[in-house]
Amino acid sequence: MTPINKVILDKNTSINPIWIMRQAGRYLPEFREIRSKNKDFIKLCLDENLSSEITLQPLKRFNLDAAIIFSDILMLPYALNQKVEFKKNFGPILGDLDISLASKYDEIDFIRKIFPVYKAIKKVSNNDLLKEKNTIGFVGAPWTLLVYILNKQSPKKKIKDNFFKDQFLINRILDLLDKFLKIHIKNQIENGANIIQIFDSWAGLLEGKDLPNYVYIPTLSLVDYVKSLNIPVICFPRGISNYKNYCEIVKPDVIGIDYDIDPKKIIKEIDIPVQGGLDPKTLLTDKENLKKQATRYLKIFKDHPYIFNLGHGVLPETDPNMMEYLVNIVKDFK
Ligand code: CP3
Secondary structure, three states, X not given: OOHHHHHHHHOOOOOOOEOOOOOOOOOOHHHHHHHHHOOOHHHHHOOHHHHHHHXXXXXXXXXXXXXXXXXXXXXXXXXXXXXXXXXXXXXEEEOOOOHHHHHOOOHHHHHHHXXXXXXXXXXXXXOHHHOOOEEEEEEEOHHHHHHHHHHOEOOOOOOOHHHHOOHHHHHHHHHHHHHHHHHHHHHHHHOOOOEEEEEEOOHHHOOHHHHHHHHHHHHHHHHHHHHHOOOOEEEEEOOOOOHXXXXXXXXXXXXXXXXXOXXXXXXXXXXXXXXXXXXXXXXXXXXXXXXXXHHHHHHHOOOOOEEEOEOOOOOOOOOHHHHHHHHHHHHHOO
């Protein structure tokens, strides 16, 4: 059994597997080299040779316990024919979703648009570097994708008041997302993904009263679906304050925590395996501080099933040597 599965399935507390969100990315010079020659991010994700190579880059350097496939949560709106572009120093910019066209799409139309993503997963999961390790597939949560589909860029701190105006449209989009996210999950698993992570990066924008409709109900539908395929599911609802409620209702196999969450409070409230937490900015400080902060998490979760990770993606300005140092701290912790 892989170290991560031992934590999730056996609730093993004596090992601390580690992988890092955005572990394949701009902090690695070998990624920047490929990226500089491939200006179109979507095209890069759809090149199975390059995207599988990028996925494996961090595993060649560091003793990580999982690969996360180099792709993006916005490949889903892209596959539904919504225009998706990435502008340097700005982030994603989307066009309008043609909902009547997307509603006519079937599984074959969808897969045809992003087939190389599945080929890349197959290549990665068959690579020798993945022996005794997990291949993590992922999707954006319905709420976070709804935000991108309607807002057409990353939202600022607050969602605009008129966002919820067209309830009919919102419900049509949520229906569509439920259908195609399940198709996307199923195809990732069929091609070798053996864990699914659901990223709800904008869950924190909602008021508590809106969580049931936009977060709990649509996410539960996906969690139940992943479980029905006998694959563990990790949920990362970034920015919400009531993790206890979330876990009781959505029931993921693992809960990912962001860096604003007090790990000591989590330990008291939650008994499922926990992942992550350390502030990515800690990697920008010095080794002494990094060791102190990482060890703090390891000590707090000493008797709790715990997968080491950050509380959000690794920052592009991170020194790869600091990443190596972090992985060794986690691996050497007794
Ligand atoms: O974690 C990994 O290493 C796997 C690959 C991965 C990417 N995006 C690659 C990527 C994953 C899991 C994602 C998820 C994703 N994408 C999320 C959820 C996690 C989170 O960050 O909250 C979100 C919200 C997106 C949407 C997205 N994609 C944004 C906002 C941006 C621009 C911001 C940025 O970091 O540049 C992207 C682009 C993106 N996705 C990059 C990478 C490596 C950077 C592309 C580049 O090289 O310019």
